[in-house]
Amino acid sequence: MNATEVARTLVERSPDALLVASLGTATSALRSASDDGPHLYFGGAMGSATATALGIADAVPEREVIALVGDGDLLMGASTLWSISALAPANLLLVALVDGHYSITGGQPISAETRFVEVARSLRHLAAARAHSTDELASLLPTLSRPGLLEAVLAERTWPGSSPFVDPHRVRRRFAARVNGGSEQDGSQTEGAEP
Amino acid sequence: MLLACDTNSAVVVPDSRLDGILQCLSEQGLPVRQLTREEECVAFAAGHRICGRRPVLFMQSSGLGNAANALGSLAVPYGLCPPLVISMRGTGEEQNPSQVPMGQSTEPLLTALGVQVFSIRSDADVEPVARRALTAGFDEDTAVAVLLEPALGGGRDERD
Numbered sequence: 037m038n039a040t041e042v043a044r045t046l047v048e049r050s051p052d053a054l055l056v057a058s059l060g061t062a063t064s065a066l067r068s069a070s071d072d073g074p075h076l077y078f079g080g081a082m083g084s085a086t087a088t089a090l091g092i093a094d095a096v097p098e099r100e101v102i103a104l105v106g107d108g109d110l111l112m113g114a115s116t117l118w119s120i121s122a123l124a125p126a127n128l129l130l131v132a133l134v135d136g137h138y139s140i141t142g143g144q145p146i147s148a149e150t151r152f153v154e155v156a157r158s159l160r161h162l163a164a165a166r167a168h169s170t171d172e173l174a175s176l177l178p179t180l181s182r183p184g185l186l187e188a189v190l191a192e193r194t195w196p197g198s199s200p201f202v203d204p205h206r207v208r209r210r211f212a213a214r215v216n217g218g219s220e221q222d223g224s225q226t227e228g229a230e231p
Numbered sequence: 232m233l234l235a236c237d238t239n240s241a242v243v244v245p246d247s248r249l250d251g252i253l254q255c256l257s258e259q260g261l262p263v264r265q266l267t268r269e270e271e272c273v274a275f276a277a278g279h280r281i282c283g284r285r286p287v288l289f290m291q292s293s294g295l296g297n298a299a300n301a302l303g304s305l306a307v308p309y310g311l312c313p314p315l316v317i318s319m320r321g322t323g324e325e326q327n328p329s330q331v332p333m334g335q336s337t338e339p340l341l342t343a344l345g346v347q348v349f350s351i352r353s354d355a356d357v358e359p360v361a362r363r364a365l366t367a368g369f370d371e372d373t374a375v376a377v378l379l380e381p382a383l384g385g386g387r388d389e390r391d
Contacts (some may be wrong), residue, residue, distance in 0.1 A: 076281065078305070079308070080300075080304030080305065080306070081274065081300060081301050081304035081305035082300075082304075083270065083300075084270060084271070084273070084274035084300075084301045084304075084305055085274070086274075087266070087270075087271040087272075087274035087275045087278070087279065087301075088275065088277050088278040088281075088305070090275055090278065091242075091274065091275035091276060091277065091278020091279045091282075091286075092278040092279075092281065092282055093278075094262075094264065094275070094278070094279070094280045095278060095282035095283075095284045096282050105326070111306075113270075113271065115267040115268055115271065116266075116267070116271055118267055119266045119275075122265075123264065134343065151314065181256065184236075193239055204308040204309040204310070205309070205310060205323040208281060208309045208310055208311065210281075211281055212281055212283070215282050215283070
């Protein structure tokens with residue numbers, strides 16, 4: 037399983053979910069898997085994608101929210117797991133891409149074993165499971181209770197391909213339109229219409 | 232004033248000087264979300280903003296250092312900055328030397344990040360300054376911070 041296959045599984049199995057991708061591999065994978073769909077791609081702010089997904093889940097509790105985050109990113113913002121435990125949003129799923137490396141900064145190994153599943157299970161209200169294949173991931177997506185954390189264990193560390201550098205205002209416009217039920221084409225059609 | 236400007240949630244890392252405001256907002260039915268770190272609060276509030284909500288973020292000036300990257304790499308470039316209400320430490324008659332460098336850096340750091348700074352020093356400042364800042368923050372898509380200066384009062388106990 038590689039990062040793009042994980043992202044493609046999310047896009048195909050949860051087509052109406054609001055998707056948030058952390059910087060680097062997760063953003064590249066989700067752009068590749070969704071043909072640059074109207075998702076919330078991070079171009080920076082390492083460690084913050086999980087908290088933004090939590091804010092979205094809190095703001096629109098009727099929508100399903102999925103955060104696709106790198107393992108280094110989740111580690112940097114790990115205290116948000118405690119905030120998720122406190123707020124217990126019933127519409128939030130984290131999918132952690134676990135390959136044990138900081139890919140975007142040059143592939144350096146993460147010094148500690150992350151053990152996100154074990155940490156999440158020790159916190160109140162958080163469910164957690166580990167998937168080693170897209171079949172396992174697909175079967176866990178509808179069954180894991182929310183808030184939940186799924187570790188997608190990556191056997192392949194291939195770079196997805198799409199650029200991780202995004203236009204922040206374009207990302208915001210398209211995602212905000214998606215929150216409001218607009219079509220996926222809204223953003224590109226209104227490109228340049230706002231200051 | 233926060234309610235008059237249709238603020239609809241408060242995101243906060245605790246501070247004794249902010250307790251009264253938050254208590255008041257909570258009594259008015261506003262959700263108050265207490266998180267673990269200021270950087271996390273900025274990112275969380277950006278999530279509210281992109282969904283069209285109107286959150287205000289409350290923090291101590293020392294927390295601005297923790298929040299800097301989420302402001303500079305997310306909230307400001309994406310146009311998703313929540314109005315910041317910052318309780319100032321490290322200025323005026325600050326008794327704790329450890330608070331001074333971050334307190335003295337607060338305004339220059341905000342300015343460098345592209346966040347407009349408004350200061351409240353007296354009760355008379357509250358209404359006009361808060362209204363201007365919140366209007367800019369919510370309706371004009373501008374990154375703003377309101378600094379609650381020591382002269383405004385609401386001082387701390389020795390242990391704070």
